[in-house]
Amino acid sequence: MDPFCLKKLNQERRERRAVVLLTDLTDGRDRVIKESDPVVGELGEAIRKAFLTGQSGVKEIGGREFFLNVYLPSPRFVVIGAVHISEVLAPLAKIAGYEIEIIDPRSAFATPERFPDVTVYPDWPQDVLRERPLDAYCALAVLSHDPKIDDPALELAINAGCFYIGALGSRTTHAKRIERLKQLGFIDEHLDRINAPIGLDIGAIGPHEIAVAIIGGVIKAFRARGHQDKDIN
Amino acid sequence: MIAESWMKQGRDVAIATVIETWGSSPRRAGSQLVVDNAGNFEGSVSGGCVESSVIAEAVDVISHGKAIMLEFGVADETAWKVGLSCGGRIKIYLERLG
Numbered sequence: 001m002d003p004f005c006l007k008k009l010n011q012e013r014r015e016r017r018a019v020v021l022l023t024d025l026t027d028g029r030d031r032v033i034k035e036s037d038p039v040v041g042e043l044g045e046a047i048r049k050a051f052l053t054g055q056s057g058v059k060e061i062g063g064r065e066f067f068l069n070v071y072l073p074s075p076r077f078v079v080i081g082a083v084h085i086s087e088v089l090a091p092l093a094k095i096a097g098y099e100i101e102i103i104d105p106r107s108a109f110a111t112p113e114r115f116p117d118v119t120v121y122p123d124w125p126q127d128v129l130r131e132r133p134l135d136a137y138c139a140l141a142v143l144s145h146d147p148k149i150d151d152p153a154l155e156l157a158i159n160a161g162c163f164y165i166g167a168l169g170s171r172t173t174h175a176k177r178i179e180r181l182k183q184l185g186f187i188d189e190h191l192d193r194i195n196a197p198i199g200l201d202i203g204a205i206g207p208h209e210i211a212v213a214i215i216g217g218v219i220k221a222f223r224a225r226g227h228q229d230k231d232i233n
Numbered sequence: 234m235i236a237e238s239w240m241k242q243g244r245d246v247a248i249a250t251v252i253e254t255w256g257s258s259p260r261r262a263g264s265q266l267v268v269d270n271a272g273n274f275e276g277s278v279s280g281g282c283v284e285s286s287v288i289a290e291a292v293d294v295i296s297h298g299k300a301i302m303l304e305f306g307v308a309d310e311t312a313w314k315v316g317l318s319c320g321g322r323i324k325i326y327l328e329r330l331g
């Protein structure tokens with residue numbers, strides 16, 4: 001392996017960007033391919049699929065064998081609001097492979113007693129997320145019910161291209177939210193990315209079922225990355 | 234990341250990568266093991282069944298620099314010796330860094 005490739009690969013991984021290390025098994029030469037790099041033809045199709053599924057594997061093209069090793073950043077799941085749903089969502093998300101981080105400036109809500117074994121930031125979302133910026137491998141769910149807390153996080157998530165953005169609230173609440181965000185200059189194309197009412201449509205009632213709907217929505221969105229024009233409900 | 238830090242320390246390094254698996258095998262394609270010329274290693278390519286054999290080969294690969302393909306499985310006598318008893322088969326690509 002070329003040490004230059006290794007450095008480039010590790011740099012991308014540190015920056016939380018997805019990469020494929022393409023090795024030509026015939027001559028041992030390797031190349032680092034970023035998600036945004038244009039690669040055409042059969043190989044391009046295989047690379048696109050590898051990014052989407054996260055599955056590494058061998059592909060034979062034109063009599064040459066290639067190994068595609070995919071490195072996806074581990075997805076982060078940021079939840080705004082240390083509310084009842086978040087309490088149920090934390091262990092559920094963990095089982096599904098997502099460690100959640102909860103942000104809520106209301107320190108009476110964001111207590112370690114209510115959230116054992118969960119990273120909780122008792123600060124404003126814009127402050128926490130300035131230190132730990134969102135990216136395309138983040139999911140965001142806003143659950144605080146307070147626009148002062150939720151809206152700044154939504155703005156950051158839209159701008160960062162998070163793979164999942166969900167917002168709790170009724171259709172009426174969401175319509176008001178959309179109006180506020182439009183006044184900030186967001187257009188329908190951005191706002192359509194917000195999954196509201198939040199989660200998969202399973203007719204959820206109560207915090208436990210809503211938490212199931214949310215984690216289902218996150219998993220579905222992660223598996224459909226790159227096809228975000230599709231309705232994730 | 235480990236390979237890069239070892240390289241910076243001036244150690245000669247080989248990287249073993251699982252490239253294909255069949256049947257039941259503990260580590261999926263893309264799993265890696267980093268080995269230096271003293272036989273120190275980090276990571277894994279199986280549940281501990283074939284590591285020792287890969288490490289021995291890695292020391293050779295570090296000295297001659299030519300990448301090799303290793304296969305372990307039930308059909309392979311040596312696999313039994315090193316104990317890949319889970320019934321699976323794996324193919325490992327072993328190359329020197331640099």
